[in-house]
Amino acid sequence: MNSYNKYKSIAIIDVSSEEKRRRQLQIFDVLPIWRWLWCQLVKINIEVDFLEMHFSINEQSFVLRKKYDLLLVYIEHYIPEWLSSFFEEIRTGENATDIFLCGFLPTIKMKEMKEKFPFIDNILTGPLEVSLMQLCDKLYSVLNTDIVFSQYPKEGNLSDNLQIEYKRNFLSSTVGIIQSSIGCPKMCHFCRYSKFYHQFYPYIYKQYPMQEVVEEIKKLVVDYNVHFIKFMDSNLLGSGKLIYKRAYELANALKENDLHIIFAMHCRSDSVTKEVINILAPVGLKYISMGIESMSIKQLERFGKQEIVNTHWEAVNILKEKGIFVQGYGILADPLITRDELLENLQGLYKLSQEILIVLNEKMILYTMTNYYKNYEKLIPNKRLVESSLGVVVEYDFSDEWCSKYFRYIEETSIWLQQMAVNLYRKMKNQRNANDYMKRAASYRLEALITIANMNDPDDFAVEKIKNDTIEKIRKMR
Structure with a gap:
């Protein structure tokens, strides 16, 4: 005790x-x-x-x-x-x-x-x-006092001295981080986050009262002069009928409190509708990150996304029309991916990269607690428990012959080009808009990966040439 x-x-x-x-x-x-x-x-x-x-x-x-x-x-x-x-x-x-x-x-x-x-x-x-x-x-x-603590997410009032310390500890940048919900109403098959909350959080998904959320935003704006808010929720709007309701509540609360902010949020592509974005764009929505995950139909089915490729495109087009910057997250390979699915995914992500910034996870992290593992465990070759995860994470080989033999070139090239693009950007004397630079660099990277995936028998020499040619394209960007 x-x-x-x-x-x-x-x-x-x-x-x-x-x-x-x-x-x-x-x-x-x-x-x-x-x-x-x-x-x-x-x-x-x-x-x-x-x-x-x-x-x-x-x-x-x-x-x-x-x-x-x-x-x-x-x-x-x-x-x-x-x-x-x-x-x-x-x-x-x-x-x-x-x-x-x-x-x-x-x-x-x-x-x-x-x-x-x-x-x-x-x-x-x-x-x-x-x-x-x-x-x-x-x-x-254990205190002999009537003081009670504020229920999360309300932080409560601080003395002047503590406000100074708060700003020094948490507001070193001009960005304020806000959480308006906990958990996720969905259960994507690869996601350990949603599985964790479904298993260990009694409500599975909970949206905090909007007035409490906006009070925290107001504190950042009024007390600390922070006007760029990043919502760190895994699913800000929720799902189904909650989506429109939550968007309306947020927009209405910001207007009522006369809060003029710019904000970024994360959501699923099927949460993006014209009605919802028409509500949020006028009150400051400028950046969205979305879990694209894949542009392969079969891979999306294995992931349990309940979205289709057209859903991603519809969301991108709606957001583009409103001038909202989009960052889409993609997973290139899961244990059961075929070479044809890999090409389908890469080509779809490349087309998307002409419109949005694509962020890649080259190889899906496989958690033993997920539905993906339970559904396909017997089909996954050469599973090895990762010791540093106490067996929660599993390393694996691919079931597809080409992927098993050559995907390492895709993974190594993607990681190397990303690191080189970041390093080159940092060295630029006249740094252009970071988002636009990384968007174009990601597009070049995907183009290189498609070239490798189209090779029947890639080798070190051929891949090295592709890497060098691609980094030269990125270097010449102005």
């Missing part, structure tokens, strides 16, 4: 963000749920810091033991190699810091986590929107 009244200083490490930093990937902002937790705890004089691994493991652990009573570690679906050594250092010597784990992997594999890290003091299970609320409840319950 943990004595929660001893925790006066808490350090938080987001392992997934830390790994992104190590690989020099973009970290957009601290998740709203972490901002909310910080706000609730500083009100009761608990110090909260978000740590980055700037020092060696030994140095970082020394700082932790000396300064913090509790280390809260958020883990998604991989355990990085450095984490075990880090924990061991924290637990040695005097003034050992308590360790709590939370997130996807500690919830799914609680037993295995306890076996791997027997010295862990507690595991907070469930989505963060559940587990961190429970942590707050524990920390508040």
Whole structure:
């Protein structure tokens, strides 16, 4: 039984963000749920810091033991190699810091986590929107006070001094991150996120009251002069009749509060209708990210998307008409993809890339908890459990002969061209619009991948020439 009244200083490490930093990937902002937790705890004089691994493991652990009573570690679906050594250092010597784990992997594999890290003091299970609320409840319950914490997503009021600290910690850029819903009403077969919420969140999907959401937006606009809002919901509008209703509520609330913002959101392509976009565009919708996933009919069926290729095109055309920038996410290959399906997907994504920015996941991450795995497990060749995921993630080969032998060229070329395009952009003296640059670079990349996929027997020499020719095209962009 943990004595929660001893925790006066808490350090938080987001392992997934830390790994992104190590690989020099973009970290957009601290998740709203972490901002909310910080706000609730500083009100009761608990110090909260978000740590980055700037020092060696030994140095970082020394700082932790000396300064913090509790280390809260958020883990998604991989355990990085450095984490075990880090924990061991924290637990040695005097003034050992308590360790709590939370997130996807500690919830799914609680037993295995306890076996791997027997010295862990507690595991907070469930989505963060559940587990961190429970942590707050524990920390508040030991206080002899009438103070109550605000229910997420309401952060509540802060003193002038805390407002200054809030801005320094969470608003280093001009972008404000907002969450207006939790979970996802759909259940795409490849998606571990929706499966996680369907299994561990009692409501499966919940939209927060729009007035509470807009109050948080208003605070960012009025108190901190932030006018670009990014909704981080996996599915902002919901599904079915909720879509139009939610769009209307958001637009109406922004108008009533006289909030003039620009905002970005994520949604499915089947959520994009003329009626919905006509409501949202006038109140600031300028950017949309959509889960295209595939332009192959059979692959979309395996993914359980309940969308067709025409749905993607209809959404793109509606958004183009309103001048809304679109970023579409695609998955090139799943274990059962055939060469013909790969070409169909690449060619469809290439055509889309003339209109929108395509972001590629070259190879689908296969989770053992998903419906995809349950549906096709017996058909997937050479499955290997990934040790760092405690068996939640599976590596695999392809069932198709050409893909099994040559897809590595597609994957390696795609990743290399993306990295080179980013590096070239950073070196430009007169940097053009980043979105337009990456959109054109992605189109060239897809063109190169189609060339490789059309080869019956690609080899190192031929692929290297394609890579060099493509990067030369990207280099010449002005």
